[in-house]
Amino acid sequence: MENTIDNVRAQMRKGLLEYCILSILDKREAYASVIIDELKSVGMIVVEGTLYPLLIRLKNQGLLAYRWEESTQGPPRKYYVLTDQGREQLGQMDTAWNELVESIQTLKK
Amino acid sequence: MKKVLNISLANRTFTLEEDAYTRLREYLDHFRARLGATADGPNSQNAEVMEDLESRIAELFTQEVGTDGRVVRLDLVERVTRQLGMPDGAPESDAHTGGSSYSSSSSSTSYSGTPNPKRMYRDCDNRRLAGVCSGLSIYLDIDVVVTRILMLIAAFFFTAGFWIYIICWIAIPEALTPAQKCEMHGLPVTAENMARFSRTQNF
Numbered sequence: 001m002e003n004t005i006d007n008v009r010a011q012m013r014k015g016l017l018e019y020c021i022l023s024i025l026d027k028r029e030a031y032a033s034v035i036i037d038e039l040k041s042v043g044m045i046v047v048e049g050t051l052y053p054l055l056i057r058l059k060n061q062g063l064l065a066y067r068w069e070e071s072t073q074g075p076p077r078k079y080y081v082l083t084d085q086g087r088e089q090l091g092q093m094d095t096a097w098n099e100l101v102e103s104i105q106t107l108k109k
Numbered sequence: 110m111k112k113v114l115n116i117s118l119a120n121r122t123f124t125l126e127e128d129a130y131t132r133l134r135e136y137l138d139h140f141r142a143r144l145g146a147t148a149d150g151p152n153s154q155n156a157e158v159m160e161d162l163e164s165r166i167a168e169l170f171t172q173e174v175g176t177d178g179r180v181v182r183l184d185l186v187e188r189v190t191r192q193l194g195m196p197d198g199a200p201e202s203d204a205h206t207g208g209s210s211y212s213s214s215s216s217s218t219s220y221s222g223t224p225n226p227k228r229m230y231r232d233c234d235n236r237r238l239a240g241v242c243s244g245l246s247i248y249l250d251i252d253v254v255v256t257r258i259l260m261l262i263a264a265f266f267f268t269a270g271f272w273i274y275i276i277c278w279i280a281i282p283e284a285l286t287p288a289q290k291c292e293m294h295g296l297p298v299t300a301e302n303m304a305r306f307s308r309t310q311n312f
Binding site for chain 2: 010032047048049055056
């Protein structure tokens, strides 16, 4: 039973991960570790590996762009930014999310 | 005392102890295999993901050992790989068995399940006359003696056998290059396989 609940949770998180990434980048541009830290702090991801394929996919869909920035400690960092298309997508996701929450609340009444 | 290896990750040099290097390599292979199994995107996308992953590993290594030539040990690699995990979020122990069985099953299917299409060639390395029987035996995967005897019987008792042989001689190309020899044996045309045939050719 616990396993199925874990599974459901993982599925929900997975589905919302893109939304989360876009939301984080809407506030400010960030490089992968910052995105990871934020997602970890709210318990959205367990391991970092899940994030990289997603970032690249979003970038290839044109929702994100990136630029390189030299870092004083360690290798140059890839800063991800939201594109206009990404911002638009995020707006639509916001609407969809609000609708979902409303639907659930209506059902539970 | 341990042997160390210098590697480059995201354009930076790191010195790894040998077991740490082996582990890191294994992890990257697992990650790549998982990526190939789960990703819907093309391979170029996977290359980009690996690039991002490697620069993250470089970053984590730098945080731990700095840039002044300290050595990366196995426990650090273990810690980093645990932190990074697999692309689908499953534990790596799954990838250990799942990943290796995935790769072994895929390699075994490429040999036995869906073999590379064989092409018929005359086998000039192992010929009596023009290599028709030998090529035929490789193509049909039977012993060369069987095809030779059948061909001889056909040639003696029915003259048609003789003409069949002549026609095959003309119609079937000879396997001259190592690549053609790979095709003849139904092996994927890789550098490794080609080297095998160019070596036998030299004997």
